[in-house]
Amino acid sequence: MNPEIGHYALALALPVALVQAFVPLFGAARRDAALMAVAGPAALLQMLLIGTAFAALTQAFIASDFSVINVYQNSHTAKPLLYKISGVWGNHEGSLLLWVLILAVFGAAVAAFGGALPDRLKARALAVQGMIGTGFLAFILFTSNPFLRVNPTPAQGLGLNPLLQDPGLAIHPPMLYLGYVGFSMAFSFAVAALLEGRVDAAWARWVRPWTLAAWSFLTVGIGLGSWWAYYELGWGGWWFWDPVENASFIPWLTGTALLHSLIVVEKREALKSWTILLAIVTFSLSLLGTFLVRSGILTSVHAFASDPTRGVFVLALLAIAVGGSLTLYAIRAPKLEPGGLFSPISRESGLLINNLFLATAAATVLLGTLYPLIADALELGNLSVGAPYFNTVFIPLMVPLVLLMGIGPMMAWKRSDLAGVLARLKGALFGVGLVFALALSLSGIDAIDIAGSAGIALAAWLFFASFTEWAGRVRLFKLSPANLWKRVRALPRASHGMTIAHMGMAVLIVGVSGSSAWKQENILTMGAGETITVAGFDVTFHGAETIRGPNYESVQGTFSATRGDGKAVTLKPERRIYDQPAQQTTEAAIHTAFWADLYVVLGEGPADTGRYVVRAYFEPFVPFLWYGILMMGLGGLVSLSDRRHRIGAPLRAASIVELAKG
Amino acid sequence: MAKRKTQRLYFILLGGLAVATGVALVLTAFEDSIVFFYSPTEISQQTLSPGQRIRIGGLVETGSVNAEGETTTFSVTDTAESLNIVYRGILPDLFREGQGIVAEGYMLASGTFQASDVLAKHDETYMPPEVADAIKAAGEWRGDEPQQEATSNSTMASP
Numbered sequence: 001m002n003p004e005i006g007h008y009a010l011a012l013a014l015p016v017a018l019v020q021a022f023v024p025l026f027g028a029a030r031r032d033a034a035l036m037a038v039a040g041p042a043a044l045l046q047m048l049l050i051g052t053a054f055a056a057l058t059q060a061f062i063a064s065d066f067s068v069i070n071v072y073q074n075s076h077t078a079k080p081l082l083y084k085i086s087g088v089w090g091n092h093e094g095s096l097l098l099w100v101l102i103l104a105v106f107g108a109a110v111a112a113f114g115g116a117l118p119d120r121l122k123a124r125a126l127a128v129q130g131m132i133g134t135g136f137l138a139f140i141l142f143t144s145n146p147f148l149r150v151n152p153t154p155a156q157g158l159g160l161n162p163l164l165q166d167p168g169l170a171i172h173p174p175m176l177y178l179g180y181v182g183f184s185m186a187f188s189f190a191v192a193a194l195l196e197g198r199v200d201a202a203w204a205r206w207v208r209p210w211t212l213a214a215w216s217f218l219t220v221g222i223g224l225g226s227w228w229a230y231y232e233l234g235w236g237g238w239w240f241w242d243p244v245e246n247a248s249f250i251p252w253l254t255g256t257a258l259l260h261s262l263i264v265v266e267k268r269e270a271l272k273s274w275t276i277l278l279a280i281v282t283f284s285l286s287l288l289g290t291f292l293v294r295s296g297i298l299t300s301v302h303a304f305a306s307d308p309t310r311g312v313f314v315l316a317l318l319a320i321a322v323g324g325s326l327t328l329y330a331i332r333a334p335k336l337e338p339g340g341l342f343s344p345i346s347r348e349s350g351l352l353i354n355n356l357f358l359a360t361a362a363a364t365v366l367l368g369t370l371y372p373l374i375a376d377a378l379e380l381g382n383l384s385v386g387a388p389y390f391n392t393v394f395i396p397l398m399v400p401l402v403l404l405m406g407i408g409p410m411m412a413w414k415r416s417d418l419a420g421v422l423a424r425l426k427g428a429l430f431g432v433g434l435v436f437a438l439a440l441s442l443s444g445i446d447a448i449d450i451a452g453s454a455g456i457a458l459a460a461w462l463f464f465a466s467f468t469e470w471a472g473r474v475r476l477f478k479l480s481p482a483n484l485w486k487r488v489r490a491l492p493r494a495s496h497g498m499t500i501a502h503m504g505m506a507v508l509i510v511g512v513s514g515s516s517a518w519k520q521e522n523i524l525t526m527g528a529g530e531t532i533t534v535a536g537f538d539v540t541f542h543g544a545e546t547i548r549g550p551n552y553e554s555v556q557g558t559f560s561a562t563r564g565d566g567k568a569v570t571l572k573p574e575r576r577i578y579d580q581p582a583q584q585t586t587e588a589a590i591h592t593a594f595w596a597d598l599y600v601v602l603g604e605g606p607a608d609t610g611r612y613v614v615r616a617y618f619e620p621f622v623p624f625l626w627y628g629i630l631m632m633g634l635g636g637l638v639s640l641s642d643r644r645h646r647i648g649a650p651l652r653a654a655s656i657v658e659l660a661k662g
Numbered sequence: 663m664a665k666r667k668t669q670r671l672y673f674i675l676l677g678g679l680a681v682a683t684g685v686a687l688v689l690t691a692f693e694d695s696i697v698f699f700y701s702p703t704e705i706s707q708q709t710l711s712p713g714q715r716i717r718i719g720g721l722v723e724t725g726s727v728n729a730e731g732e733t734t735t736f737s738v739t740d741t742a743e744s745l746n747i748v749y750r751g752i753l754p755d756l757f758r759e760g761q762g763i764v765a766e767g768y769m770l771a772s773g774t775f776q777a778s779d780v781l782a783k784h785d786e787t788y789m790p791p792e793v794a795d796a797i798k799a800a801g802e803w804r805g806d807e808p809q810q811e812a813t814s815n816s817t818m819a820s821p
Contacts, residue, residue, distance in 0.1 A: 234752065341669055352673075356680040364684050368691075382699035382795070384717055386766070392691035397683070523751060525731040584755040603752035604729075613732050613752055 003068050006056025007147035010097075013049040013104075014137045016042055020107075020130030024123035028195070036123035040111040043126050046133060047101075047108035054088075054101045057146055061088050067153040070094060070146040076159035076580050078551040086170035087160045092310075093146035095173055099290070100136045102174075102181040103129065106210070110185070117206060124192035125185075132184055135317045143310050159580035162552065168228040175221030176248055180286040182214025183255055187283035190276045191325055194332040199276060204266035207279070209640060211262060215255050216636030222248050223629030234586035234601040236521065236617040238625060241390040246369040247289035253362035254282040257355040264351050268413060270339035271352060273329075278355070280329060284322045285362070291318055292369075343415040350408035357401040364393040402458055402509065405502060406465030410472070424472065428464035435460035448517050455513020463506035470499040497639025504631025507624050514621025521617045527610055535618030537563045537598060539571070544602065544612065552578040554587075557602040557612065561591065573602040596620040697766060701796030702738060702745040710769050718745060718775055719764040719793040727759060735774075738763060740796040747775045754782040762793040 020042035027035025057070070061084050066072040074091045075084055083090075089098040107129040114122050140146070163169070189207045193199045225245065230238040239245065258278040264271045291314040342348040368385045375383050406428065410421045439453035471477065473495060474487045520535040528543035544557040559571040571589035578585070591598045596619060603613035699717040700710075710716065720738035727736040734753060737744045747765055757763065757780060765777040 338666065341666060344672055352676065356676055360680045360684040364688055364691075367688060371696075384697045384699065384766075386695060386697055388695035389691045392695060393684075393687040396687060523732045586752070586755055601752060613729075615752055 002056045003060050003065065003147045003149065006053040006060075007145070009049045009052035009056070010137070010147070011141060013046055013053070013100075014134065014141060016046045016049060017130050017133040017137055020046060021127050021134050022130075023127075024130075025127040028120045028123045028127070031120075033119065036119055039123045039126035039130075042130065043104070043107040043111035046130075047104040050097075050101045050104045050137075053147075054097055057094060057097060058085060058088050061085065064157065066155070066157050067149050067151070068146075069148045069150045072150060072154050072157050074160050075157040076551065077156065078579065079160060079165070080550055082167065082170055083160055083165045086164070089173045090160050090164045090169075091146075093140065093144045095177075096136065096140050096144055097146055098174060099177055099181060100133060100140065102177050103133055103136065103184060106181060106185055107133070114206075121189070121192050121196060121203075121206075124195050125188040128188035128191045129184065132188070132321070135320070139310075139313050139317065143313055156580070159551075159578065161581070162576065162578040162583050162585045163232060165551075165578075166228060166232055168224055169232070172221060172224040172228060175217050175224055177221075179214050179216075179218025179221050179255075180248075180251065180289065182210060182217060183251060183258075183279075183283045183286050185210035185214065186258060186279040187325070190279035191328060194276060194325075194328050197332060197335055199265065199272040199336055201266050201269055204262045204275070205644070208259075208262050208266065211255065211259050211279075212636055212640050215252075215259050216633050216640065218248065218252050218255060219629060219636065220633040222252060223626065223633070226629075227626060230622070231588055231590055232585070234588045234615075236519070236588075236599050236601075236615075236619060238515070238622065241368075241387045243369050244293050246365055246390075247292045250362050250366050250369070251282050251285040251289060253358050253365070254278055254285055257358035257362075258282050260351045261355050264348050265339075268340040268342065268348055270342060270348055271355075272336050272339050273333040274352075274355070276333060276336075277329060278359075280322075280325045284318070284325070285366070287314075287318045287321055291315060340414075342413070345411070345418050346416045347408065347411040347413045350404060350411050353404060354401060354408065357397050357404075361394055361397045361401075364397070365390060368393070399458065402462050402505070405505070406461050409466070409469045409498065409502070425465055425468060428461065428468050431464040432457050432461045443518065452513050452517025455517070456510055459506040459509035459513065462509065463503055466499050466502040466506065470495070492644065493642035494639045494644065497635045497637070497642070499635070500638055501632045501635025504628045504633075504635055506628070507631055508628025511621045511624030511626075511628055514624065515619055518620045519617065521615065523613065523615045525605060525611050526614045532614055532616050534598075534616040537561045537616075537618065539598075539600060539614075539616050541612075541614065543610075547574075549576065551580070552576045555602065557600075557614075559589070559600055559614075561598055561600075569598070571598070571600045573600045575602050575604070592623050595623060597622050699764075701740045701799065702743040703740055703796070703799070705745055705769070705775075706743045712771050713768050715766065715768055717764055717766045718747075719762065719796060720745070721793070721797070722757070722759050722761050722763055724759045738765070740793075740799070745775055746773070747777050749777040749780055753780055757782045764793065 020039060023042070024036050024039035027033070027038065057068075059065075060068045060071050061075050062081070064071065064075055064077045064084070066075075070091060070093050071087075074094070075087045079087070087094070089095040107126060110117075110122065110126060110129070117125075186207050189203065189210070193203055222245075225248065226238045229240070229245075230236070258275065261271050261275040261278055265275050291311065340348075368389050371385050372383055375381060406425065407418075407421055410424060411418075436453055436457035439456045440449065443449040443453060473491055474484060476484065479487060522532055522534040524530070524532045526532060526541045528541055531538050531540045533539070539559050539561045542558040542560065544555050547554050547556050554574045554576040556572050556574045559573070560568040561571060562568045569591045571591055573589035574587035576585045576587060577583070586601055586603075589600045597617075599617040599619050601615045601617075603615060605612035697715050697717050699719065702718065702720050705718065718738065720740045723737045723739050723744055726744075727734065733748060733750045735746065735748045737746045739745075747767075748770075749765070749767075754763075761782055764781040765775065766779040766781070767775055767777040770776050
């Protein structure tokens, strides 16, 4: 019975979304308060209905109700509870349901906590949310309904793709979607502001927390995906410039740009129309990402099987959203009031250049990702664009950006003194020299060692410069400990957040550079008692045995690794065969020693010989990737906890700005 | 403080610079990092310079998979022609006979394809689009009925 309740609730959500999309919009145009007031309750009701649908589907998965086709195709009674639940979004239909649920939660949050927002802006923003909801609800109900039944009820389900039965991947999609869909808030507010014809500091204050939250989630979501690919796929790599990875990375790049340009709008009311454009583009790219992943038109490592009609539907949604919002932008943006002026050497200018680098990077990655499609359409041949392209275009854009990241936060608004800023960074530069020399002396002087060391020096620059900026603001070396603590407490959380996030980026760069430069690997067919060597480690194979997991059978190898006379560590890589579906997965064994991983994969060997193909990797600095991403996400959260970013606060804060101006 | 006109000029200058940088980088990168896809039939019809990076694809021929230590040899077919492939490393979890795969690498002088990456999809019903096209081109495609919907995934093995 429950699936019908869910289905009914979902079907009801569609007309509610339609009402939310058009009634408040009409009310805002007519300045009719009663019609505008429909937006809030509609948004709350929509969340309630979609929440009910989601709960019903989750319940069907937990109860293994195989009369629901979706459950039958993606679940199995023997699956652990966590994967029964994550199975809800481990498939096309369910993941779209999660998508609209998150959209509805964001909309309801605006309705419930956006009391300080001007009525018309709120009504219009919620209306735009309603339109997005309408599109996606129609998509689900007409092409991807998760509640369809099958008769007779199958006795057992087909099971979930074993690759997805993993704790990291269980929470990866919700995180990613919180990011993707979170940018819909910036989009809705941007469209609402265009309708209003007014963008000001207060507007930026309302949009910033949503963008910050979306950015933090997307950062962690991409990180989780990368982490999963690293330990689950058994290739020892963490980023492949694969279309599906790029699909989430491109909105991250423009979202990062948006996050920074919003600061300029908030503080200086400059770059307004650019910021609006970024908000539109970022969400459009999130939609494009959904389309690329869901349509299966690109050959991807992580491709999901798909059905062309769905691709066409998402493409139509994309065309309406992008076409409509850009048309509105073209008509309305020129009418926005011009913003504040600033000199080419200023904080504004620094943030603008940051935006240009990020936007250029996003455009080049987008071009590389879509080029195979373009070439196919123009009959230029069947081709693919791989990692070499992306590395060639991306790295030269990121190096100057990171150099600028060190300087930018120290620049004053309006007009700054570059020589003065650089003088304050002398200590940081000295530190960079030391780190570079140390890295070279520890690695060597081959081209790859120099490149890796240069990457680490770049990270050191960002780290030391961020620290210098923070130390300057809290007057680290000038105050007594008690006063210093007061000062640290008094510094806005947003400033601490920025420092943490920028330092996280530095840590991430150490991971990227170090692992790209100094990764080592070896491969050998091994029997028990034999040893494979990688990066000075002796990894000895002690044989393999068959073990039984909850819903799989596994061949588990036992290895011990030592380096010099060090203590031996035990590694137990597995090769699992799941019962249903009968698929094989590789479970790499990873030993992390703070700064590096030893990574062993057990492959297949010649049948019945007791010998296996074994691949061993030494992965230096890979853990830094995860530390860096966690720091970036944490920086976002710390910044979000800033009093000024609380949803209720903006009005008061805005009036203070007015007072300060007057 | 700059005048509004000066500021606009500055914006245009920066924007132009960004576009020029982007275009220059893209053109440099495109020159040597685009990889073309060929079917076994196309390979048999033209001579490729040895060492040129290409992608090939087809169905793994039944009975052709042969493992010797870490090296595996197999052949793929588009039903008209077939091509021998040699790969050193651990193949993707769902690499099997009869499965559609895509491999990236280069042709050896012997006419064998040296693969550096092998891409196989994690779903029996999924066929890489290039492989489907290649088989269609060879005139043997019968699988146009809608594919069964299932979440699929794939792995790529890289040495």
